[in-house]
Amino acid sequence: MNIGNRRFTYFNQSQFAQFSGDFNPIHLDQIEARKTIAGQQIVHGVHSFLWMLECLIQREKSVFTNYDISFANQLNLEQEVSAFWDKKSKKLKLLGKNDLIHVSVKCEDPISCDVIANKISPVTLSNTITQPFDLDLSAVSMGDTFKNLCGGKKELAASLFPYLTEALGEDVVYEIALLSSIVGMIVPGLHSLFLGLKITFKDGADDQIITVNSKHELLGLIKLDYVGINLDAKIEAFFRPKSVMIPSCEDLSNQLPTALSMTGKKVLVIGGSRGLGAWVAKLVGISGGDVTITFNTGKDDAELVAQDVRSYGGICDFVHMNVSENLKVEVFKTTFDYLFYFATPKISMNKSSVFDEDLHEIFYNFYVRDFKKTVEFFVPLGVSRVLYPSTMFIDDAKKGFEEYIKAKIEGEKVCDELSKNLLVKFVKPRIPPVSTDQTLSLLPTVKENTIDIVLSILALMSSDN
Numbered sequence: 001m002n003i004g005n006r007r008f009t010y011f012n013q014s015q016f017a018q019f020s021g022d023f024n025p026i027h028l029d030q031i032e033a034r035k036t037i038a039g040q041q042i043v044h045g046v047h048s049f050l051w052m053l054e055c056l057i058q059r060e061k062s063v064f065t066n067y068d069i070s071f072a073n074q075l076n077l078e079q080e081v082s083a084f085w086d087k088k089s090k091k092l093k094l095l096g097k098n099d100l101i102h103v104s105v106k107c108e109d110p111i112s113c114d115v116i117a118n119k120i121s122p123v124t125l126s127n128t129i130t131q132p133f134d135l136d137l138s139a140v141s142m143g144d145t146f147k148n149l150c151g152g153k154k155e156l157a158a159s160l161f162p163y164l165t166e167a168l169g170e171d172v173v174y175e176i177a178l179l180s181s182i183v184g185m186i187v188p189g190l191h192s193l194f195l196g197l198k199i200t201f202k203d204g205a206d207d208q209i210i211t212v213n214s215k216h217e218l219l220g221l222i223k224l225d226y227v228g229i230n231l232d233a234k235i236e237a238f239f240r241p242k243s244v245m246i247p248s249c250e251d252l253s254n255q256l257p258t259a260l261s262m263t264g265k266k267v268l269v270i271g272g273s274r275g276l277g278a279w280v281a282k283l284v285g286i287s288g289g290d291v292t293i294t295f296n297t298g299k300d301d302a303e304l305v306a307q308d309v310r311s312y313g314g315i316c317d318f319v320h321m322n323v324s325e326n327l328k329v330e331v332f333k334t335t336f337d338y339l340f341y342f343a344t345p346k347i348s349m350n351k352s353s354v355f356d357e358d359l360h361e362i363f364y365n366f367y368v369r370d371f372k373k374t375v376e377f378f379v380p381l382g383v384s385r386v387l388y389p390s391t392m393f394i395d396d397a398k399k400g401f402e403e404y405i406k407a408k409i410e411g412e413k414v415c416d417e418l419s420k421n422l423l424v425k426f427v428k429p430r431i432p433p434v435s436t437d438q439t440l441s442l443l444p445t446v447k448e449n450t451i452d453i454v455l456s457i458l459a460l461m462s463s464d465n
Helices: 012-018 045-060 113-117 155-158 162-168 170-186 249-254 275-286 299-311 359-380 401-422 450-462
Strands: 001-006 064-070 078-088 089-096 101-110 193-199 208-215 221-228 232-241 266-270 289-296 315-320 336-339 385-387 425-427
Touching: 001 045, 001 315, 012 045, 012 170, 012 221, 012 289, 045 064, 045 078, 045 162, 045 170, 078 162, 078 275, 155 162, 155 249, 162 170, 170 193, 170 221, 208 315, 221 385, 249 299, 266 275, 275 289, 275 299, 275 315, 275 450, 289 299, 299 315, 336 359, 359 401, 401 425, 425 450
Parallel strands: 266 289, 266 336, 289 315, 336 385, 385 425
Antiparallel strands: 001 078, 064 101, 064 193, 078 089, 089 101, 193 232, 208 221, 221 232
8 A cells, every 4th residue: 555655855855864963975965975886865764764654654553663674775865756555464665666665664563652652761862973983894893882872853853754753752753763873973984874774662761872793894784783762773784885096197107008198189088077087087197188077066076186187297177067968169278189978877777677768868868869969069179089988788788787788889879870970980998897986886896907998998099090
């Protein structure tokens, strides 16, 4: 039975952060979130769980003493989702497009709201912090305890979850919300990803403590026991991988082949503030090229790349450019010989068995429509060589990336079509997965050496063949 539908907005996100005390940037900072494994801002898992309980209380007046919650798939802002309740199995599910499960909850031991209300003890936390702890897995050991917990504004409970607060009391709702700040702000902290938790209501107590129950070195998985005031919880979370740092120009120069020279070449790197684009920009800059990089949202990242190239003695400019909008020649200070096209959305895996036309359209717009428009804009201005970075996923028929693969194949065909009408050399290598700030994954994977891939790209672009 459908018990609720909604989209979580940034405002909703901000309100829950103030309520729970969980200000992790993966939820609130667009620029920092895109550098994480999520690739964009995601909804607090506990927020989505509390909203599901809110819907259940409103529709069914049902409450339980035990909840087993799994955060199965990330939930992005502005994504339409629906809450479903199976009364027979006592299961809650939060479903997205193509019935993808984002959150699943097993409810056990039904109980009267009055019973819980009679056992409530007040929860007060004054240790409000806005920056999460930056912990490494190696810094945490089994048996470690954390007592100095952080919190938010308890008085927001009634406005965020009115039915749930009326049924259980603001202290219980608040304490559930605090579980989010334990993971997002304390341990793992900054580099966290909530996997799941089990909640058990109990008689009121006087203290709160978190204990590290176990950790898995390879997976970065940590299990925590929370002994609280009105509830106990078992928490599972990941230490997600930190963003991959792009080497400095000084470090890259030690790996630069003497044969590679971009002297005299004016190069435009679209999407050069991060990922492979930033690698290309730095290597072009230190090999003598006059490079300009574009950014859409990451101005600070673009500025850091440009400053690094300049500090090494190279020439690098950066400009704001959105390939989906009308291009304007006046924003550029020069014309260009080479064009590297690294504009891309978050490369998302489709975990449903149904081909996602909307996801394909996102990829198509970047890799076909906007790419074609960009090439046709710059070629009359002097561009003679264009890089279109395709993907080895095509050769591997990588499962879960059918929409991405189709768009990349369509982009390769555009290169072939344009080459018939334009006096331009198109380079469209199928690039294997490499380690950049755009290709993070929870599990260790074998990736090609990034410097080798980038150097091979530059060699193809500078070759006379």
